[in-house]
Amino acid sequence: MSVPKSVALPGGDQIPAVGCGTWTVWEAAPGAVRDAIKAAIAEGYRHVDCAWVYGNEQEVGEAIQDKIKDGTVARSDLFVTTKLWDTAHRRGAVTEQLKKALARLSLDYVDLYLIHWPTSFKEGDIDFPKDDNDKHIFEFHDIQDTWKGMEDAKDAGLTKNIGISNFNSKQVQRVIDGARIKPCNIQIEVNPLFSNARLIDFCRERGLTVTAYAPFGSPNRPWKKSDDPVLFEQPILKDIAAAKGKSPAQVCLRFLLQRGLVVIPKSVTPSRLKENFQLYDFELSEAEMKQMFSLNRDHRVYGQEITLDHPEYPFSIPF
Numbered sequence: 001m002s003v004p005k006s007v008a009l010p011g012g013d014q015i016p017a018v019g020c021g022t023w024t025v026w027e028a029a030p031g032a033v034r035d036a037i038k039a040a041i042a043e044g045y046r047h048v049d050c051a052w053v054y055g056n057e058q059e060v061g062e063a064i065q066d067k068i069k070d071g072t073v074a075r076s077d078l079f080v081t082t083k084l085w086d087t088a089h090r091r092g093a094v095t096e097q098l099k100k101a102l103a104r105l106s107l108d109y110v111d112l113y114l115i116h117w118p119t120s121f122k123e124g125d126i127d128f129p130k131d132d133n134d135k136h137i138f139e140f141h142d143i144q145d146t147w148k149g150m151e152d153a154k155d156a157g158l159t160k161n162i163g164i165s166n167f168n169s170k171q172v173q174r175v176i177d178g179a180r181i182k183p184c185n186i187q188i189e190v191n192p193l194f195s196n197a198r199l200i201d202f203c204r205e206r207g208l209t210v211t212a213y214a215p216f217g218s219p220n221r222p223w224k225k226s227d228d229p230v231l232f233e234q235p236i237l238k239d240i241a242a243a244k245g246k247s248p249a250q251v252c253l254r255f256l257l258q259r260g261l262v263v264i265p266k267s268v269t270p271s272r273l274k275e276n277f278q279l280y281d282f283e284l285s286e287a288e289m290k291q292m293f294s295l296n297r298d299h300r301v302y303g304q305e306i307t308l309d310h311p312e313y314p315f316s317i318p319f
């Protein structure tokens with residue numbers, strides 16, 4: 001089964017099917033993301049996934065400017081995504097935060113702007129506002145209203161496309177019901193241990209394209225529990241990889257691409273960046289796809305438990 005190198009967004013733009021994740025908070029020294037994005041662009045990546053809350057948009061921006069200046073790419077060759085953080089869900093705050101993000105990125109526009117989570121925090125400069133009892137401070141904004149702010153940002157030419165992330169099916173539907181411009185993309189956790197199939201189908205039936213984050217289940221996450229399943233150690237995956245002469249990481253990514261998803265693996269290691277981009281010289285048969293699907297454990301790694309008692313907590317219904 002051949003897979004395209006990009007996925008068409010409803011408005012006509014193409015999102016490159018393999019992008020570069022940049023959330024490295026717990027494992028990257030200052031400068032590591034800048035070097036990784038420079039190496040990634042040199043390797044051929046044209047899609048970078050950022051977010052306000054990752055705190056490194058400036059480094060990403062420096063890397064992009066460097067590769068534009070040295071002639072490797074033009075701005076128009078790149079697809080840059082960033083995400084609205086929970087502290088700017090008021091309609092008027094959406095555009096304000098995007099303007100600041102663009103300044104950090106040294107860009108005039110992004111290609112895709114996403115609402116990072118449906119859960120809104122107290123507005124302000126502190127990304128994780130807390131009260132005296134160390135409890136996160138929420139503030140309530142209707143997601144349909146926040147979406148209007150996203151439409152404003154697109155109207156202002158600050159972003160070419162708008163979408164959502166970590167919304168459940170009911171929240172997706174509410175955004176669509178109140179939208180003048182429909183979301184064109186949803187970014188959600190998907191990997192072989194967490195197939196997320198029902199939400200993917202639900203979104204596709206409504207015209208959204210789907211990006212799979214944490215395609216390896218974020219193996220080095222600090223909150224990993226000792227009894228959590230370890231993706232790269234699953235015998236089925238190891239056997240398929242050995243039979244293909246590919247790494248387990250490459251088989252995971254190819255599996256997701258064959259499901260029609262966009263993937264955004266993160267690495268700050270040049271050899272892995274290279275490996276994660278070499279996905280088009282092999283394919284998985286129907287039987288191998290079936291075997292890969294059998295690895296699903298509905299095992300979510302990004303549960304965002306800090307918002308468990310937020311009224312918009314997205315993961316309290318099946319999908």
Ligand SMILES: NC(=O)c1ccc[n+]([C@@H]2O[C@H](COP(=O)([O-])OP(=O)(O)OC[C@H]3O[C@@H](n4cnc5c(N)ncnc54)[C@H](OP(=O)(O)O)[C@@H]3O)[C@@H](O)[C@H]2O)c1
Pocket residue numbers: 020021022023024027049050116165166187188212213214215216217218219220247249250264265266267268269272273275276302
């Ligand atoms: N929308 C959201 O809420 C959301 C949530 C989570 C993530 N994301 C996005 O999705 C991206 C990816 O998710 P993630 O970073 O959590 O997890 P991931 O991509 O599933 O895993 C990243 C980890 O895998 C390692 N790795 C990368 N390539 C490898 C390879 N070929 N072989 C073995 N190990 C490899 C990396 O190590 P090294 O870096 O040391 O090589 C890193 O520790 C994020 O960076 C972010 O951009 C979005």
